[in-house]
Amino acid sequence: MSTGLTTTSKERLRAWLKILKTARLIEKELRERFRTELDTTLPRFDVMAALARSDAGLKMNELSTELRVSNGNVTGIVDRLVDNGLVERRAVVGDRRAQLICLTSHGAATFADHARIHEGWVDELLADLPASDVEQLMDLLDLVITKEDLS
């Protein structure tokens, strides 16, 4: 019984280390391509993606919650995106202290372009994974993160 439990925990550890290795390898490759081919970064892309998913834009705290990173980190990224004319801060009617972070039209167009390129990179990097296997992989990964404390 205790042997069974040990075997199971060893199997789960193998699975976790494989998930982590896979994510790190792909992410490392994508970071490198964002830097060398698009002169941007994965965090900048993630921020623009979150803004692209929102209709009216997001407040800083909403943005950092969605990205699961600290407000401070997001602020620095947003500042640079504003400097590049990709993002703008808009006042919120009825709340003087609040600001909505939104993509500019240039930012929206740039993100659409980058998102298309990013999808192509992922398609290339995961070329050996048949689309028909994706559901099965998604189902297995769903088993990994159903925990309350992780949702």
Place this chain on the structure above:
Amino acid sequence: MSTGLTTTSKERLRAWLKILKTARLIEKELRERFRTELDTTLPRFDVMAALARSDAGLKMNELSTELRVSNGNVTGIVDRLVDNGLVERRAVVGDRRAQLICLTSHGAATFADHARIHEGWVDELLADLPASDVEQLMDLLDLVITKEDLS
């Protein structure tokens, strides 16, 4: 046909985003537990794990290659581990400039303890993943990272 390709690339993108989300959620939880329950960090644990896997210890460049992080980052982590008496630098016979980084006996015992606790955390966090599904998940993830440029 082009629709087929698009569908496939969208499926692969879904799979990648799921892998990334899964890895980030579990890693975030483990980082938090290392900090709050063991007063250490995931990078420190990773360095000790690499040293525990080596028989004679590792040179700095071997360590940073194995961990896929910069020499500079590893140096800072090793310095702190040395300060804590968990790791020591040994001269290499016949190579005055080279040093081998090794776990001290205290470090080896501490790592064994932490590794056991870490395995328990992973077993708990992945409790919904049956050991019988692990092989299948490993096989699917193998399809994701078979690329030359990722190995």
